[in-house]
Amino acid sequence: MADKYTVRVTGQDVDLTVGEDQSVLDAALRANQWLPHSCTQGTCGTCKLKVLCGEVDHRDSPEYTLTTEERDSGLVLACRAAPRSDLVVEPLGAVDDGVPRHPLRDHEGTVVVLDDIAAATRRLVVELDEAMQFNAGQYAELLIPGTTLARQYSMANPPSETRRLEFHIKLTEGGAATERWIFRSLSVGDRISLRGPLGQFHLVDKTDGPVILIGGGTGLAPLKSIVQHALAEDLAPELYVYHGGRRKVDLYDVEFFLELETRHDHVHYRPVLSEQDWDGATGMVTDAVVADFASCKGMSAFLCGPPAMVAAAVKALKRRRMAPRMISKEEFTVAPPVPDVDAAAS
Amino acid sequence: MTITPDFVNDITMEQLEADPYPFYERLRKEAPVAFVPALGMHLVSTRELCEQIARDDENWPAVISAAGGRTFGPAALLNTNGEEHRELRDMVEPHLQPSAVDKYIDNLVRPFARERIAAFENDGHVDIVAAYCEPVSVRALGDLLGLDDVSTDKLREWFHKLSVSFTNAAVDENGEFANPEGFRPGDEAKAEIIAHVDPKIDKWSTQPDHTAISHWLHDGMPEGQTRSRDVIYPNLYVFLLGAMQEPGHAMATTLAGLFSRPEQLERVIDDPELIPRAAAEGMRWVAPIWSAAVKRAARDVTVGGVDLPEGSIVMLTYGSANQDEHAYDAPSQYDLDRPVRPTMTFGGGKHACAGTYFANAVVRIGLEELFEAIPNLERDTDHEVNFWGWGFRGPKQLFVKWEV
Numbered sequence: 001m002a003d004k005y006t007v008r009v010t011g012q013d014v015d016l017t018v019g020e021d022q023s024v025l026d027a028a029l030r031a032n033q034w035l036p037h038s039c040t041q042g043t044c045g046t047c048k049l050k051v052l053c054g055e056v057d058h059r060d061s062p063e064y065t066l067t068t069e070e071r072d073s074g075l076v077l078a079c080r081a082a083p084r085s086d087l088v089v090e091p092l093g094a095v096d097d098g099v100p101r102h103p104l105r106d107h108e109g110t111v112v113v114l115d116d117i118a119a120a121t122r123r124l125v126v127e128l129d130e131a132m133q134f135n136a137g138q139y140a141e142l143l144i145p146g147t148t149l150a151r152q153y154s155m156a157n158p159p160s161e162t163r164r165l166e167f168h169i170k171l172t173e174g175g176a177a178t179e180r181w182i183f184r185s186l187s188v189g190d191r192i193s194l195r196g197p198l199g200q201f202h203l204v205d206k207t208d209g210p211v212i213l214i215g216g217g218t219g220l221a222p223l224k225s226i227v228q229h230a231l232a233e234d235l236a237p238e239l240y241v242y243h244g245g246r247r248k249v250d251l252y253d254v255e256f257f258l259e260l261e262t263r264h265d266h267v268h269y270r271p272v273l274s275e276q277d278w279d280g281a282t283g284m285v286t287d288a289v290v291a292d293f294a295s296c297k298g299m300s301a302f303l304c305g306p307p308a309m310v311a312a313a314v315k316a317l318k319r320r321r322m323a324p325r326m327i328s329k330e331e332f333t334v335a336p337p338v339p340d341v342d343a344a345a346s
Numbered sequence: 347m348t349i350t351p352d353f354v355n356d357i358t359m360e361q362l363e364a365d366p367y368p369f370y371e372r373l374r375k376e377a378p379v380a381f382v383p384a385l386g387m388h389l390v391s392t393r394e395l396c397e398q399i400a401r402d403d404e405n406w407p408a409v410i411s412a413a414g415g416r417t418f419g420p421a422a423l424l425n426t427n428g429e430e431h432r433e434l435r436d437m438v439e440p441h442l443q444p445s446a447v448d449k450y451i452d453n454l455v456r457p458f459a460r461e462r463i464a465a466f467e468n469d470g471h472v473d474i475v476a477a478y479c480e481p482v483s484v485r486a487l488g489d490l491l492g493l494d495d496v497s498t499d500k501l502r503e504w505f506h507k508l509s510v511s512f513t514n515a516a517v518d519e520n521g522e523f524a525n526p527e528g529f530r531p532g533d534e535a536k537a538e539i540i541a542h543v544d545p546k547i548d549k550w551s552t553q554p555d556h557t558a559i560s561h562w563l564h565d566g567m568p569e570g571q572t573r574s575r576d577v578i579y580p581n582l583y584v585f586l587l588g589a590m591q592e593p594g595h596a597m598a599t600t601l602a603g604l605f606s607r608p609e610q611l612e613r614v615i616d617d618p619e620l621i622p623r624a625a626a627e628g629m630r631w632v633a634p635i636w637s638a639a640v641k642r643a644a645r646d647v648t649v650g651g652v653d654l655p656e657g658s659i660v661m662l663t664y665g666s667a668n669q670d671e672h673a674y675d676a677p678s679q680y681d682l683d684r685p686v687r688p689t690m691t692f693g694g695g696k697h698a699c700a701g702t703y704f705a706n707a708v709v710r711i712g713l714e715e716l717f718e719a720i721p722n723l724e725r726d727t728d729h730e731v732n733f734w735g736w737g738f739r740g741p742k743q744l745f746v747k748w749e750v
Binding site: 297 | 504615617618619621685717718720722748749
């Protein structure tokens, strides 16, 4: 059996027990001890901790996220580092209190829906054996069968639906989870393993000002969860949903959002196409936002999509004078390269 | 007797005020302790020597420069030592302790900062020094002191006039002030200050309140007695000049520095937690109190290889120490990411700035409010950034613009 170590996080009362093959973040979230984090893949750096005392194995922490200089100064990535002794660690960022936290858990479930909904895009619905509590906007990691690999997908269902998780999945060429599994062998009725919830992209508190949600491609998924949650709990005075795609075939859930718009005066849905003329808005989704708003002062935003879209959206919103602290971002991160899943599994 | 190089003999106040950096860069290399005839005293320009002298109050008691003494009068914090200095620090420090500052600073600074921003935020362009940095700086301290009935523009006028006199340091070959007329603005300001504050002191003497000047009058005094106006005024001038002017300088300097690194500006706007670091680097880059601390040799000493007899007067140039090539890589560049090293910005030793925490908080909140309201702020490149000053230094004006 693997050795276990005790990890103390400064400012938190409880000592964590962390296995030698377990990341500090994984152990903390399972114990419902919140630590700041975002991608859990070692690419974003949100989960950096300072080790005040003790030894760690950085494992596959990438050099571009955690430089040698940072390692020498005692920094680690909580989502990668495993203990090699008892530790005392200190989070670098603020541990934002006041937000409800839900412990990370392993879950099993059954695939009940697997539909093509747009070009190279599938909707996967999993009926969980046990409920998963999460905040609207958070994500889960699907475990790829026969491997030790996991891939991140945001829940698109509202958090009130704790047993039935909806994911939107875009085919990635050569992707271990998509091309080699979800778009190839996965079928309705299959059993599936996942863990969640993860991430700190979420809408929890009531907002005074309007909320702008901008999604690129399957970046719509967490926004769909957030919009449904905001409507159920009456969290926002206005909700503006922008969905960007290249062509009409890239859009999905159009009917769903049009119906929300019809039923709720304060929901506004704006699909935008960048590479096809049609009777709707055209151009970059961020340019549509700039054109629609003279000022975004006092508003907040949720952005989810490819890094370039998120960066352009931040720039557009700042141009319209939205305060940066009011902007929540979730970027698609590129999975670490996997040479060959079948080989890795064998 | 050391031979004074020509470049030191020839330097003028005008050259120093326009751009002191080339002269001091040469001083650090060739003559880190140099007698400058135009100033009638020795200048100390390296970080190591400035730090050494600032911390050694035994051998280097603080004095005030001749022009500073002419402006502030005797018994100011700057030129007292030992027990007398300790008593004055005890007078001013309670309001400036971090725990005290934390209690009042948000209410003191934020509402006024927001009011100022609201006045220009739809204009799309402004001189941020006159419209924001200076007003926020003077209003914060003015209200704290008990001068809430003095207009922001009047407070700005007072510190500008005191500043001109304080740094009117040029002397002639006989060691006399070369420009006695230069003290007239300071004298005018002081006359106005006394005319305004005297009746207030009368009132505070019998009806103390929460303001700093009221506390200065009463705290630590025997029952029924108040501190003499001869003690209050010189120290009030110190505050009205240094503490009113410098947070404004620091704010504007930090903005100018960030404008020189647009990608760093973006990062700071996106993550306000970086503001304290950005401001610390701004104040390292161009120290607001550039050249004002003066010390006197208590005995014959050798410093930086130069023999100085007892009574020698040296001026520590923190603006130069902060750009010392031995302490900082590429010191003339603003760089948010440079390794954090202590600077001489707030001085050192027993005379280290009493308002360090207060000033940093004013600068931080001022920038937080500005970036929150105008995250698309950029430099208006139709105007140059014109830094000015030798004793105190910062942008005279800083034109900014944003899309509205």
